[in-house]
Amino acid sequence: MGIKKAKAPVGCSNRHAHLTKVDVEKLFGAGYELTFLRCIRQPDEFVSCETVDLKGPSGTKRGVRVLGPVRETAQIEVSVTDARRLGVKPAVRLSGNVSGTDGITLVGPCGEVELEAGTIIPARHLHVSPSEAEKLGLAEGQQVSATTVGERSIVFNNIIVRIDPLFTLELHLDTDEFNAAGLAVGDSAELSWVGL
Amino acid sequence: MGIKKAKAPVGCSNRHAHLTKVDVEKLFGAGYELTFLRCIRQPDEFVSCETVDLKGPSGTKRGVRVLGPVRETAQIEVSVTDARRLGVKPAVRLSGNVSGTDGITLVGPCGEVELEAGTIIPARHLHVSPSEAEKLGLAEGQQVSATTVGERSIVFNNIIVRIDPLFTLELHLDTDEFNAAGLAVGDSAELSWVGL
Numbered sequence: 001m002g003i004k005k006a007k008a009p010v011g012c013s014n015r016h017a018h019l020t021k022v023d024v025e026k027l028f029g030a031g032y033e034l035t036f037l038r039c040i041r042q043p044d045e046f047v048s049c050e051t052v053d054l055k056g057p058s059g060t061k062r063g064v065r066v067l068g069p070v071r072e073t074a075q076i077e078v079s080v081t082d083a084r085r086l087g088v089k090p091a092v093r094l095s096g097n098v099s100g101t102d103g104i105t106l107v108g109p110c111g112e113v114e115l116e117a118g119t120i121i122p123a124r125h126l127h128v129s130p131s132e133a134e135k136l137g138l139a140e141g142q143q144v145s146a147t148t149v150g151e152r153s154i155v156f157n158n159i160i161v162r163i164d165p166l167f168t169l170e171l172h173l174d175t176d177e178f179n180a181a182g183l184a185v186g187d188s189a190e191l192s193w194v195g196l
Numbered sequence: 197m198g199i200k201k202a203k204a205p206v207g208c209s210n211r212h213a214h215l216t217k218v219d220v221e222k223l224f225g226a227g228y229e230l231t232f233l234r235c236i237r238q239p240d241e242f243v244s245c246e247t248v249d250l251k252g253p254s255g256t257k258r259g260v261r262v263l264g265p266v267r268e269t270a271q272i273e274v275s276v277t278d279a280r281r282l283g284v285k286p287a288v289r290l291s292g293n294v295s296g297t298d299g300i301t302l303v304g305p306c307g308e309v310e311l312e313a314g315t316i317i318p319a320r321h322l323h324v325s326p327s328e329a330e331k332l333g334l335a336e337g338q339q340v341s342a343t344t345v346g347e348r349s350i351v352f353n354n355i356i357v358r359i360d361p362l363f364t365l366e367l368h369l370d371t372d373e374f375n376a377a378g379l380a381v382g383d384s385a386e387l388s389w390v391g392l
Binding site for chain 1: 275276277280288317319320347348349350351352353354370371372373375376377378
């Protein structure tokens with residue numbers, strides 16, 4: 001046993017929406033398909049040209065980016081700052097784990113969708129490829145910490161390791177976390193965990 | 197020497213403005229004085245009924261609370277999230293240290309004020325009374341860390357100790373920091389520092 005360390009680039013997830021095919025048609029019109037705007041680091045997803053408004057009990061966030069392709073289940077990822085503005089209190093969850101979470105109203109140019117669940121604060125997590133995981137000795141679901149440097153230096157605990165062939169090593173934070181640490185695009189953090 | 201620890205309540209500073217008498221009259225009208233809305237923990241200041249809009253190069257934040265009483269120098273405190281929305285890049289500074297910082301435009305019901313400086317991201321800091329400081333062995337300007345618990349556990353480094361007879365022990369974070377750690381009103385953090 002001993003403390004193991006590694007450096008990882010930090011990515012910032014702004015608020016965004018993953019929609020189902022049915023949601024897309026309700027919001028943008030019958031037969032509508034999401035259109036490609038640009039790539040993201042995760043190669044099986046893309047930023048679409050489409051945006052929706054999120055309508056909560058106490059406020060609205062306009063122009064929230066939709067990520068493609070469509071999914072089997074809708075998932076709306078917001079920061080706590082966003083959630084307070086909207087008047088919702090979403091659970092902190094890993095992507096894909098939305099059962100029992102709060103709903104929200106989506107507004108598009110052709111209609112509205114009342115989601116019964118799917119609104120989450122994304123749990124901080126580390127993307128790792130299988131080969132990187134093997135080299136570093138990291139296991140799926142394991143937790144690591146990450147330290148940032150600078151005047152707003154922070155140690156983020158409870159970062160969940162996610163291993164997938166489509167991933168490359170990157171720490172994913174939401175905007176509150178990224179801004180609290182005063183991070184800029186291209187910055188890295190030092191990961192640390194107890195090696196077994 | 198050794199690691200010393202203490203528990204402190206955490207307070208969250210939302211975006212707000214400190215104005216001069218001249219600013220208040222330009223924004224709200226000749227002879228206008230800020231009106232008391234409610235107390236804050238720091239007993240020589242109060243939340244006023246007045247709000248201003250902050251106008252930056254790429255956006256506006258409406259209804260930003262003004263704190264009273266008026267000061268000799270204007271100071272506008274925002275989070276990094278706010279700053280990105282406004283299109284400004286303020287320095288991280290302790291309250292009162294605004295020389296050389298960026299300006300911003302304030303909009304009130306009776307006029308606008310173009311501040312040439314004064315916009316800051318408040319540096320995380322710890323308020324301590326002189327008697328608490330003596331008991332804990334803390335000195336003005338010393339830096340401590342603070343650990344929060346829970347699923348969004350964070351260690352905040354570089355927290356600057358400020359000692360004043362008007363202060364009681366409280367860690368001051370901005371909204372990005374408070375939300376990144378998933379804190380709620382009434383939560384505490386564990387301070388730690390190297391005792392000499």
